[in-house]
Amino acid sequence: MSLQNILSEKVKLAISQLYNASLDTVEFQATRKEFEGDITVVVFPMLRVVKGNPVQIGESIGTFLVEHVDEVINFNVVKGFLNLVISDAYFLSFFSEVSDFSSFGKVSESDNAMMVEYSSPNTNKPLHLGHVRNVLLGYSVAEILKASGKKVYKTQIVNDRGIHICKSMLAWERYGNGETPDSTGLKGDKLVGNYYVKFDQEYKKEISQLISEGLTEEEAKVQAPMLVEAQEMLIKWEAGDEEVVSLWKKMNGWVYNGFDKTYEAIGVDFDTLYYESNTYLLGKEVIKEGIAKDVFYQKEDGSIWCDLTEDGLDEKIVQRSDGTAVYMTQDIGTAIQRAKDYPDVGGMIYTVGNEQDYHFKVLFLILKKLGFNWAENLFHLSYGMVDLPSGKMKSREGTVVDADDLISDMAATAKKISEELGKIDDFSEEEKEDLYHMIGLGALKYYILKVDPKKRILFNPEESVDFQGNTGPFIQYTYARIQSILRKAGEVSNISFDGITLQSKEKELLKQLQLFPETLQLAASQYSPALIANYTYDLVKLYNSFFQNISIFGAEKEIEKNFRVQLSSAVGQVIKTAFSVLGIKMPERM
């Protein structure tokens, strides 16, 4: 039982005994460091049920708590704030009761399952920095949910259908000379991406050619032979034309291979995949049923709509007049398919950029109207764009930061900095490369995840691999240093710590450690990796100031040394757990 829960009940008891009133909740906050105390009860909200002077009420409650609660040994009141001093014994017993800090805060898996979707790229371009934010967020939220006791399925929807795919296919057929990833040594997604660009270049040439022949720009855009041919290809694809389908399969295969390498480099994975080419037809079935249920209606031209004006939104098309599926149709189909495939799923989280806020608002509403019980638990994990110091990323202007390049750049910077430190000269080349990758990636992930998802992020490549301050490598470094201390200390017996007097830094550390389980739960309920990142940095800062003020090896008594070493070990374990839900690995040395 946490300290807050114990105190909360006792405060309520005090209110009912002293004032004959009842209180629903008690508000706590950390005691500011300029006052004495470990935890603070805010008296102001109680004024609603108890009339009187907040200072006097605080005094009475404080006196009551000191008399009736073992953990509370002293108190003081400042304005409406009741600062309580908690006994060392309480913190020490908390510390010795947790036998294993490596799983501290984690809750074992329940039947309550969630599906988390992230990444979901187009198959015609390599992944870029924007995808990186998506992937990191989605993966981390999935891991946070797992650690907080949910069963989680990580998934994505692969956007493998449509005119854009045909464009790169066509360009490859015309200009490719049979090039393959093997023959060129290029990653599959890069190769296909190049032909997508090639299409655009040739298409533009055709347009200007046509304009010089006297067509207007509008006409030229529609009549350019390349575009017409791509459209014909799409029709063939939908009709199941063997040649087109096999080319489509071949080129998509290349892209998937390329993506897999990128995902592996980033360190994320998926439990199940959905392909748009498989689910778009399902959506159309549901549309039919929806008409019968009066959720949708058909216009004269045959197009099908959903009227959401009563809910303050617009009318939304769900099927074109020619009977083909739109984006919305597929998403409806995919969601339903997922619920069928995984009946234990009680909710879904979609990690998608905030430019699609409206789309998901509509999607969720439609699914609710269709009457699915899981539709009550859908959440759009919306995030802001990633800007560069030079401005917005624009693929047309070539200012896009490629994901693979980014990862290797980060590792290269990590290498430069690590070499200057010179602590790992005895590592093998392979160990060094692993370490640089770990640090570079740690920097990138932390830099992105510490920011509130809904805010835009400014990505400054130079700042992002900093080793100082609130950065991933700084926390990794602290972890490595703790491991070094533990190696030096050797075996430490696990004995009880009765009789130790806590120094203020030690007490603060224990307080912060104790907060980890609730922080994890809070992060899970708010889908917020940033909360974990900031918690971890606070813990590391406290540990560093502990480390500076208290000598571990120079402790006077063996029992004190043991305690400090174990405290270091616990901090290390908690930092490691916290970083693991952010998807960041910890080096044993660096």
Next chain:
RNA sequence: GGCCUCGUAGUUCAACUGAAUAGAAUAUCAGAUUUCGGCUCUGAGGGUUACAGGUUUGAAUCCUGUCGAGGUCACCA
């Protein structure tokens, strides 16, 4: 134009969802240290939380309006 999100030290981010004197990091400046101006430590300055009202014992946080940044309003995905 309608709707949505955001606006906090020079900069990048916090603030436990309404509480005490709004915190870190980084940059800047001043000291200490040294082979040097680089590394490391110590300290300081830096804020009317975009602006104006309102609600409240109490507002960066909630409400209204204004300004600014971005997004979105397709039979594209």
